[in-house]
Ligand code: G
């Protein structure tokens with residue numbers, strides 16, 4: 001399917017795909033990364049992602065960023081057949097409901113070597129109501145080998161009801177609960193409870209925002225399966241030349 005030019009490019013904003021490592025904390029688990037879109041003016045000044053998403057929302061073009069990132073991640077996986085083991089791409093539940101996006105996703109997942117290395121990271125900053133309506137799509141994608149990750153548990157709108165309704169492979173604990181973990185017994189109790197809950201539901205845990213060795217040691221001790229954060233690496237440009245040509 002030919003995709004139309006993303007709105008941000010029409011506005012002379014260039015997007016670049018960055019990747020931040022997601023590292024295993026247990027032996028035998030894969031190592032990969034989360035893809036993150038970053039935006040720049042023609043002069044190279046950074047543009048806040050929220051401004052791009054705000055504009056996209058106002059103009060009904062919410063899928064542009066998610067679709068662009070999906071395309072970028074698929075290209076990266078195609079170009080790098082060995083490493084990383086997987087790449088995670090963000091999508092909101094609202095975008096998953098969009099027919100154009102879900103078709104794009106199904107096209108990408110028709111390639112087994114891509115589907116088996118793709119994590120779909122569902123973020124939801126608005127209403128979670130649509131989630132129930134995407135269960136069929138999620139089921140099909142998981143059968144194709146895609147891993148489903150729920151982003152930011154413990155903050156915003158990612159609620160326990162979502163854990164009940166969606167059979168996720170991975171649950172990401174929001175960084176707000178991980179930063180300073182080693183110094184907060186209360187945070188440790190909460191994180192341990194979430195880890196046990198996830199494991200009982202058959203999901204792996206990613207601890208986000210690990211910035212210090214102390215927090216890493218705590219996350220490991222509490223049973224987190226993967227870690228992500230500045231200690232492992234900041235988001236860095238993916239090696240594919242993603243900057244638009246205009
Ligand atoms: O919501 P989501 O998990 O997709 O957000 C990822 C964001 O978190 C990225 O913008 C990334 O730059 C930021 N981030 C990643 N690691 C760290 C960290 O160790 N500390 C802080 N403060 N932010 C981080």
Ligand code: MN
Nearest residue numbers: 034090121151
């Ligand atoms: Mn994310």
